[in-house]
Amino acid sequence: MILAIDVYYIDNRAKSVGVLFHHWTDSTSAIEQVITDYQDNVAPYQSGQFYQRELPCIMSLLDKIDLSKLTCIVIDGYVHLDEGKIGLGGHLYHALNKTIPIIGVAKKPFSGNSEYLIEVLRGQSKHPLYVTSIGIPLTNAANSVQSMAGKHRMPDVLSYLDQQTKLFKHEE
Structure with missing residues (x-):
């Protein structure tokens, strides 16, 4: 089984x-x-420390699986950041004792990490997805994302996931 995860925030809730x-x-x-999970009192966003906000939310969801x-x-995000520092995906990999490969799929570039990613063009889009990975060869990760169903830049399953998280705006 493959698990795709996303988190959406409203104030200090996720x-x-x-x-x-x-x-x-x-x-x-x-x-x-x-699978859905809700968290209150989520840590505030800190530049360069995004994983401190998102990782606890992901770990809570993983308790249900x-x-x-x-x-x-x-994940929606990066495994590696600039100069090879680990991002959210790398922190998740270590939190899971390096037992499950992690693929990060990001929509926006991150300065300084180009040697740790492969740009994947899908559909007719001129804008790539930025794929990073740990526990799986980067080429395999990029090929997997490339092969996902959908005609557009964002694979259908990941678009669906994004829509499900954003329903949170209407659940309050």
């Missing part, structure tokens, strides 16, 4: 959503399960 699917080429109709069934976790 909604984490995970979608489980079997194959990189699965469409949204093949999503096995959607049988981790032994996961072959990979996809």
Whole structure:
């Protein structure tokens, strides 16, 4: 199973959503399960320390999942930052005792980490996705993201995930 995770914030509250699917080429109709978790009193955003805000939310969501069934976790963000420093994905990998490969998929570039990523162009978009990874070769990670279902820049499963987190705006 592959798990894709995203987190959305409103003030000091967060909604984490995970979608489980079997194959990189699965469409949204093949999503096995959607898992949600809510957190209050989330740490404030700190530049360069984003993982301190997001990692506790992700770990809480992971408490609801049988981790032994996961072959990979996809996050919205980076595994490596500038000069090889680890980002959210790297911190998650270490928090999971390096047992589950992590792929980071980001929409915006991060200065200084170009040697740790592969730009993936999808659909007709001229703007790449920035793919980083740990526990899996970077080329394999980029090929996996490239193969995901969908005609647009963002794979369908990841777009669906993003929509599910943003529903939080209407749940209050």
